[in-house]
Amino acid sequence: METQTINKKQKTTKVTERISGSEAIVRCLIAEDVKIIYGYPGGAIMPVYDELYKYQDKIHHVLSRHEQGATHSAQGFARISGKVGVAIATSGPGATNLITGIADAQIDSTPMVCITGQVASHLLGSDAFQETDIVGISTPVTKWNCQVTKAADIPAVLAKAFYIARSGRPGPVLVDITKDAQFEEFDFSYEKCTKVRSYKPVPKTDVKSVEAAAKIINAAKKPMIVWGQGVILSEAEEAFKAVIEKAGIPAAWTILGASAIPTSHPLNVGMVGMHGNYAPNILTNECDVLIAIGMRFDDRVTGDLNKYAKQAKVIHFEIDPSEIDKNVKTAISVLGDAKASLALLLPLLDKKSHADWHQKFKDLYAIEYEKVIKNDIHPTKGGLTMGEVINEINVQSKGEAAIVTDVGQHQMIACRYAKFNKTKSNITSGGLGTMGFGLPAAIGAKMAAPEREVVSISGDGGYQMTIQELGTIFQQKAAVKIVVLNNEFLGMVRQWQQLFFDKRYASTEMVNPNFVAIAEGYYIKAKKVTKREELAAAVEEMMASKEAYFLEVCVEKENNVFPMIPSGASVSDVRLE
């Protein structure tokens, strides 16, 4: 009883301190346990940078080379750590440069808080220097956003921002703070936000829906699971593994679900979707029960919805009610946090093995191996392939590395062939398909998890979209391993041009610079490989490096990624050549 009264007392007597709005911003970040932020200074955010200078022993500010890079770094940080990534920028162009990263975080459910400076409140709406309506611009791509014009509002708004960004289905939040609010002094105190009246981040799980789901799963002859990032975001990996192992259900992943369970797990049957594996795509249209967990039936996963799993009863475990029946009609939906729902499901499941059903996946894998995989990862003739580079990295990293990819052919190949032993190891731009994501995201990932090997894999196109972040790598001494798979093309677009536009290669051929010289210009160790026999030694040297290392691998120019579900076709129309 005594402790309770003490607690009550503490709650009522707020300790306040008179400080400026800008100092308050930094103090709020410290209170939220933020240790690293990414950003770029400028006029309207200068008071905050002045405070960051004073608090540099508590918060490490990483100077990106472009605000877009700052957002992707914050995203990489968030994706590998599960914590909220923070990016900061000035008003006007600084703020608009954040938008791509914010949109990426929104569609890939990445927790991120962006803080932007804004012109002084008396200038709002006057077309002042570097004024832009960033709250208006960012509205459709943020989970929540807010403009602050009074210093006294800063603590509550930032507390709310962090709470909203990380809770429920995570997402990006933008807080725009006018310069006068940064200068204004007020009585500061900070209280973490634990609820917002109108916001229910995690819907209550209906036990009856879990029971109904269990009943259908227990009666299934050919059940199949497709899991997404929801499993990783709710840290449900162990519960998920227990469920599939007990019920003996083959489980396939969406691109963002990769690494939730090890690649080598016998029930892991590969990736679904446009460039996913043959077996899970074909058998999506053969299973009798399809259990979707923490995924949203993106069109790149489903292909033609009219021909998607029509024979199956669909069970959807999902935290976001608006995803239920959005694309695929469900027989049963289980709302709630994946970890909690799966824990409720586990004891209700019968122990099964479904051996014959498994065999079907193995048989189809054998076909895919023979027709595609073998030639991708163990080619005997022709130029180097992207697949054999990924395979070499697998071998030398023993599957322990976090793989950060950009967007395009290399991304599909990397996600198909990378071996993951640990969760949160696949960091990529899935929903938005943001070229230029990889390199800066790798910086954030390496800084959040310095003990881990972080390998950034990009194509020659996307790499040049944020190549300036080599400067950040150099300045921060971030030991990122950078691999560029150079086919001198915007490979994925070229592949589509070949298959669907009669080989009219409009603006997809790249005339590239000397990438090694550019890396060396940033004092990063660099090497270029053009021959198969040089590959293993070069990857070995890269992996052994204690500091950042750049490896360019010149690969076959016109290789295609297969399997492939042509855009708008059914998952059963997946092509192997």
Add this chain to the structure above:
Amino acid sequence: MSTEKNLYTISVYTENNIGLLNRISAIFQRRHINIESLNTSPSEIEGVSRFTIVVNMTEENIKKIIGQVEKQVEVIKAYYHNDNEIIYQESCIFKMRSDLLFDEREIQNIIKESNARIVTVNKEFFVIEKSGKKEEIELLYKELSSFGIMQFTRSGRISVTKQEMKISTLLETYNN
């Protein structure tokens, strides 16, 4: 579920927030859904706003829209109803030349029969106000237009539902 389009009235209970109108209208704009009318006002609960949005769409799609609206952090709850489930009204105002009142006896009859009322009269013009269903307002417009309307404006739909919407109870559970 019906795949034919119907007129639906969406009631959204929200926190009173500056950017929320933008956030909600963007949901419709992004999906090419034309908003037939939109009204924002305080609600029966202090500090809670109410949006009344009228759209013409299928029930399947409106369910998805409701999901997207409710997903917004500052939205407390959203409902959709067809016209049979609500009591609804619109309001309109006509400005007309004052001499018509004396020269055209018929105008007085039109005003009387349509249950409209005269808000103000001065030397130059007089103002008629009418609340009712869209069709009634359209009929009145038709009848008055031959005399020359100086100005006309019509409000968005406002409505109450026949069934209870348990917002207060909902807010209490949120607070606990």
